Amino acid sequence: MFTDNATIKNQTGLHARPAAQLVALCKKFASNIEIAEASGKKFDPKSIISVLSAGITQGTDVTITAEGSDENDAVVQIVAFINDLSE
Amino acid sequence: MKTLKGIGGSKGYAAGTAILKRGQAKPxxxxxxxxxxxxxxxxxxxxxxxxxxxxxxxxxxxxxxxxxxxxxxxxxxxxxxxxxxxxxxxxxxxxxxxxxxxxxxxxxxxxxxxxxxxxxxxxxxxxxxxxxxxxxxxxxSGGGSDFAIEAGSVSDVIVVAEDLTPAETVKMDKSRIRGFVTEKGGITSHTVILAKALGIPAIIGAEGIMGELSGKERLILDAYEGTVGINPDDAAFADFMKTCDKDKELQLQYGLSAGQPANTIDGFHIDVLVNTGDADSIKAFDAGKCDGIGLLRTEFIYMGRSDYPDENAQYEAYSDIARRASGKEVIIRTLDIGGDKQLGYMDIPKENNPFLGYRAIRLCLDRPEVFHTQLRAILRASSCGNVKVMFPMIVTLEELRSAKECVEKAKRSLRADGLPFNENIAVGIMVETPAAALLADLLAKEADFFSIGSNDLIQYVTATDRMNDRVQYLYDSCNLSVLRAIRMVAQSAVREGIPWGICGEVASDERLLPVWIALGVSELSIVQSQVGKIKHLIGRLSKAGLAPEIERMYALGSIEEVKAFLDGMLLELREAR
CATH class of the missing domain: 1.10.274.10 (PtsI, HPr-binding domain)
Structure with missing residues (x-):
């Protein structure tokens, strides 16, 4: 299992395009991936409905956890993706 | 005739037969x-x-x-x-x-x-x-209702629904649809976007409409006002159709006017440009439908980030717009931000009175490295199109001189780096403070152009916070002091031979247009949707003919008299149509 943290910095949060891009990225990995907010609320980043219904807004701190054959890669790339978000 | 009120999402008039699209029941x-x-x-x-x-x-x-x-x-x-x-x-x-x-x-x-x-x-x-x-x-569940069957052979369809989905709207035969009415939906909903794209009127938020109708009623839609009339009698219907026809003709003329140069009857030319500065309106900017951009607000580049945007990011944004303007003017206003718009990384202290505080050019002159980066990016973009630079909130001559020195410094550094830019870039100022209006004669000798920011000018001249409901009655574009301030600025600009324009709400106010023309305005910068209308009106007025009239208006002694006078002129103009 591999874990790291990131903060959503873009103004609109995980909406539309960022949400779709995140799902597309996560689906490339075989590992089980989970993203949790500081409040403990979790969502499945491979499911667009789960990502959208989490309603992640600007300034949210999240913890990304992956478990599986490509867990390191998955977490590193997702953190990089979130850090690069800007609109 | 029963009338229901909603919100006009896509403007226009429409008449037709109600076809109801009912939502889906539980399976x-x-x-x-x-x-x-x-x-x-x-x-x-x-x-x-x-x-x-x-x-x-x-x-x-x-x-x-x-x-x-x-x-x-x-x-x-x-x-x-x-x-x-x-x-x-x-x-x-x-x-x-x-x-x-x-x-x-x-x-x-x-x-x-x-x-x-x-x-x-x-x-x-x-x-x-x-x-x-x-x-x-x-x-x-195998099926569902088909819109084509419900509409039958009705040729002028008004689609009425609780809400419409993109899948539903795309499936409809658009050639027969004259209008949309929905109970739900906001002004950014798919129904509105689709209606605007198709040029069809749409009224949203018409609560209770589904309950009022059973289908096939005759409806008249006024999407300017957001009203739906149900089963009008023949006289009311005929009246409505007349209004429709007149409007159709006007809209056609406005559409044609937008792309044409605007000249008054006596041949005085006025550029009509657009204000922009958010992703949507920048994306929608079409140089073929206006004379350029009279105000490009740059704050959007600084928002939603964790640190200042670098020179290249800014250069890309500005140069892209400059190229898309295909040779038409693009006036880029330098950063206009202050304590009322908090951006975390800028670390602006909280203030009791941000509109009189540390903001706009004051902040830029105090943070020369931030200003330098933006000026370099704007200057570089000037090699890609007809770019001009404009400073907000100028109060003193010294500020203008300091800001111009910053432009010179940015030019020197670009020369040293061998990067191209327009050596003769025009440098102008926003006239939005009473101080700048009173000093206009001197400022006009050192600025290449003036742009009157009327929204702030009214606020500062009348000492009225435009967000404060209790004093709104004082915030008035026909306030005599405001009109005098604008005349003062106009006369100074004309005397020094520099162009002057207006980039606030009053620039697209039909009632005040004769005043601006009589004062010799060179540019009006407004929202895209008003460009055709304003150009069309300019073409029906004469600068020489208006001058003595406006002279008389300036002699009036109260706001009410001024309004009545201008309303009278507007009415005459409308009746002459």
Whole structure:
């Protein structure tokens, strides 16, 4: 299992395009991936409905956890993706 | 005639026959024994829907445009959300219920999560998810109502619905639709976007309309006012049709005027440009429908970030706009930010009175490195088009001189780096403070142009916070002091031979247009939707003819008299049509 943290910095949060891009990225990995907010609320980043219904807004701190054959890669790339978000 | 009130989402008039589009009912629930068979039914429906969305996407691209078609890409992604549909399949198996009911239940669960959010954007995404689930359920239950059948042979259709989904609207035969009325939906909803793209009037938020109608009623829509008239009598209908025809003719003329140069009857030319500075209006900017950009607000580049945007990021944004203006003027206003708009990384201290505080040019002169980066980016963009630079909030001559020295310094550093820019770039100022208006004679000798920021000028001249409801009555564009200040600025500019323009709300105020023309305005910068109308009006006025009239107006002694005088002129102009 591999874990790291990131903060959503873009103004609109995980909406539309960022949400779709995140799902597309996560689906490339075989590992089980989970993203949790500081409040403990979790969502499945491979499911667009789960990502959208989490309603992640600007300034949210999240913890990304992956478990599986490509867990390191998955977490590193997702953190990089979130850090690069800007609109 | 009964009249219902909503909000005009896409402006215009329309008359036609009401065709109701009823929302989807809850699917039937029944017990199943073979869970695997239900899953197989779902997989088949998923494929059918996928193909259907692809077809709708193609049709939307063809009939409406690629932007509206994008939604179907999002639909396909939702349709392929295995995690979500797996839950529905599991529920169908564990509860021994039919798959469409299981999907309905899962969808309701997700909708519950969205209900707590008040973000309008996310509400729209919730609607997307619901729409996809409904399409799948519809497909599983084999059918649903076909709009073409309901509309029958009606040729002028007004579609009335609780809400419309993109899938529904794309399927309709648009050649017969004259208008849309919905109970729900915001001004950014798909119905409105689609209606605007098709140039069809739409009224949204017409609560209770579905209950008032049973179908096939005669309706008249005034989407300027947002009213729906039900079953007008023949006289009212004939009246309405006359208004429609007149409006149609005017809109046609406005559309033609937008792309043409605007000259008064006596040959005085005025450029009509647009204000912009947010992603949507920048994207929509069309140099063929105006004379350029009279005010490009640059704050959007600084927002939604964790640190200042670097020179290249700014250069890319400015140069892209400059190129798209294809030689037409683009006036870039340097950063106009202060304590009222907090950007974390800028670290601006909180102030009691941000509109009189540390903001705009004051902040830029105090943070030379931030200003230098922006000026270099603007200067570089000046090699890609007709770019001018403008400073906000100027109060003293010294500020203008310091800011101009910063421009010279940026030029020197670009020369040293061997980067191209326009050596003769025009440097102008916003005239939005009483101080600048009173000093206009001296400022006009050192600025290349003036742009009157009327929104702030009114606020500062009348000492009225425009956000404060209790003193709104004082915030008045016909305030005599405001009109005098503008005349003072205009006369100074004309005397020094520099162009002067207006870039606030009053620039598109029909009533005040004769005043600006008489004062010899060179540029009006307004919202795109008003360009055609203002250009059309300019073409019907004469500068020389207005001058003595406006002279008389300036001799009047009260705001009420000025308003009555200008209203009288406007009425004359309208009747002469």
């Amino acid at each position: 039937e629930k029944y017990a199943v024994t073979d869970g695997a068979a239900e899953e197989a039914r779902f997989r088949k429906a998923q494929d059918v829907c996928e193909a259907r969305f692809a077809e709708l996407e193609e049709r939307a691209v063809r009939d409406i445009g690629p932007d509206e078609a994008e939604i179907f890409g999002a639909y396909r992604m939702i349709l392929r959300d295995d995690a979500f549909f797996k839950k529905a399949i599991d529920r169908s198996k564990s509860d021994s219920v039919n798959i469409e009911y299981a999907i309905y239940e899962e969808c309701r669960g997700v909708m519950g999560m969205f209900e707590a959010m008040d973000d309008p954007y996310l509400k729209e995404r919730a609607a997307d998810i619901e729409n996809v689930c409904n399409e799948v359920i519809l497909c599983l």
